[in-house]
Amino acid sequence: MKFLAVLFILFSFVSSYASPAGAELIIINANVRTMASAQSKAEAVAVSGGEIVAVGSTKTIRSLADENTKVIDADDRLVMPGFNDAHVHFAAIGNIFSSVKLVETRTPEEFVQRINDTVRFLPKGRWILGSGWDNRSWIPNDPPSRDLIDAFTADNPVFVYNTDATAVLVNSKALEVAGIDKATKDPAGGRIFRDSSGEATGLLRGSAIQIVERLVPKDHMRNWPQVIEAASNYAASLGVTSVQDTHSDDLFILLLALDAQRKLKTRVYDCSNLADWRKFAAKGVQAGSGNPMVRNGCMKSFADDEMESTAELERDVIGADKAKLQVAIHAIGEKPNETALSIFEKAAKINGPRDRRFRVEHARNASDPDRGRFTRLNIIASMQPWLFFGENGTGSDDFKKIFEHKTLVAFGSDASMTDFDPIKGIYAAVTGKNAISVEQAVRAYTVGSAFAEFQENIKGAIEVGKLADIVILSDDIFSIDRSKIRNVRVETTIVGGKVVYQKDEKLKL
Numbered sequence: 001m002k003f004l005a006v007l008f009i010l011f012s013f014v015s016s017y018a019s020p021a022g023a024e025l026i027i028i029n030a031n032v033r034t035m036a037s038a039q040s041k042a043e044a045v046a047v048s049g050g051e052i053v054a055v056g057s058t059k060t061i062r063s064l065a066d067e068n069t070k071v072i073d074a075d076d077r078l079v080m081p082g083f084n085d086a087h088v089h090f091a092a093i094g095n096i097f098s099s100v101k102l103v104e105t106r107t108p109e110e111f112v113q114r115i116n117d118t119v120r121f122l123p124k125g126r127w128i129l130g131s132g133w134d135n136r137s138w139i140p141n142d143p144p145s146r147d148l149i150d151a152f153t154a155d156n157p158v159f160v161y162n163t164d165a166t167a168v169l170v171n172s173k174a175l176e177v178a179g180i181d182k183a184t185k186d187p188a189g190g191r192i193f194r195d196s197s198g199e200a201t202g203l204l205r206g207s208a209i210q211i212v213e214r215l216v217p218k219d220h221m222r223n224w225p226q227v228i229e230a231a232s233n234y235a236a237s238l239g240v241t242s243v244q245d246t247h248s249d250d251l252f253i254l255l256l257a258l259d260a261q262r263k264l265k266t267r268v269y270d271c272s273n274l275a276d277w278r279k280f281a282a283k284g285v286q287a288g289s290g291n292p293m294v295r296n297g298c299m300k301s302f303a304d305d306e307m308e309s310t311a312e313l314e315r316d317v318i319g320a321d322k323a324k325l326q327v328a329i330h331a332i333g334e335k336p337n338e339t340a341l342s343i344f345e346k347a348a349k350i351n352g353p354r355d356r357r358f359r360v361e362h363a364r365n366a367s368d369p370d371r372g373r374f375t376r377l378n379i380i381a382s383m384q385p386w387l388f389f390g391e392n393g394t395g396s397d398d399f400k401k402i403f404e405h406k407t408l409v410a411f412g413s414d415a416s417m418t419d420f421d422p423i424k425g426i427y428a429a430v431t432g433k434n435a436i437s438v439e440q441a442v443r444a445y446t447v448g449s450a451f452a453e454f455q456e457n458i459k460g461a462i463e464v465g466k467l468a469d470i471v472i473l474s475d476d477i478f479s480i481d482r483s484k485i486r487n488v489r490v491e492t493t494i495v496g497g498k499v500v501y502q503k504d505e506k507l508k509l
């Protein structure tokens, strides 16, 4: 037995030592910004078992490939850790794609483009609903037909109203689902438009609309598995490999199920309402419970100017913290920040020292002495540079001061309240008079947000042993003119070593 055990140990040592050879995926000829403290630049990365197994020169990494290795030649483009958005409302992001706005489309091409922009994020079978088109203002102004959209909507029924809801355009899939064919008669008070051969064109009027409308799922906006899948597809297209869902709904079970079906392309840390902390504590949930794809244990609440009493908030924070849950409080303005910090300070004093990582969501416009408190008490400022960008034309907050204070900062978007694109967030943080460096902004959107969710040991940097969550960008945001950063696009997104998005390719993988 002893001999076997030794053999086994030897074997596992050899196999783990040898694992980089035959890497699943390698990225070569790249301008790698690792965001790691030790080695900040490299040319190539190797991935195996969903993790980064080697970082180095193209020559060394190339030697780790065999005939099964996927090789990505980055052609000198920027390769960096995937973005980790520390503050989103994930279901709401998915619901952006639950209906298409077709108002003010000027041409049939524009109409087609808007539908295409939505369908590329939707799971197979999900309906595409929308309204607002008016072909009378199009050039040319012919009524639309299913031929415009069929080619890219084969898997999704389309049902889109015109501007005054008197007509609907549906695609072939919707006609098929509704059983409308050559033999179908016009219903009383309705018309199925037909081409010269008698086939339905997809245009329906009057009571004919209802033949399809009654099939549209009533729970369309609340079909959370489909809604979340759309959000995750969208995240992949923006290079967002992790999100922290600060919405109070509890999506944990649903997210686990989606992940089990391999439909999740984004790692999610799911926050819930602080008032429910006892329910989570009773189940033994603690900060960051779960697996590398889906985690919970983060409790979210609010502090605002109108609060008459903070006693209840204080009790909940102390209780949740004692149960080793993580607590995040939303605060915008001097008073709410002061309230949140005071409650956190008190809770830490009562419950004693531990690695608790209290967070203030937004942490906007805190007073200068309170900025010092963030640092002193190790409280995370979870900030969204793009959300408040443009309010005063000088950037979204006094990031310069905040970073001078050495505050622990995590960046995010607050989408769907605002644009989900992390590139815009970085652009907002590095332009204007309170700008910080691109390095600082990227760090807050990777290493910083990983720290905010207790994941800094496995996320946030391109380092051996960390999860292979990687993006390739069209341009080097570290060296181009800062004004041009907002136009930079994500070319490739990799989550756990798998390519989940490739520019110009259909997302359905």
Ligand SMILES: [Zn+2]
Pocket: 087, 088, 089, 246, 414, 417
């Ligand atoms: Zn929010």
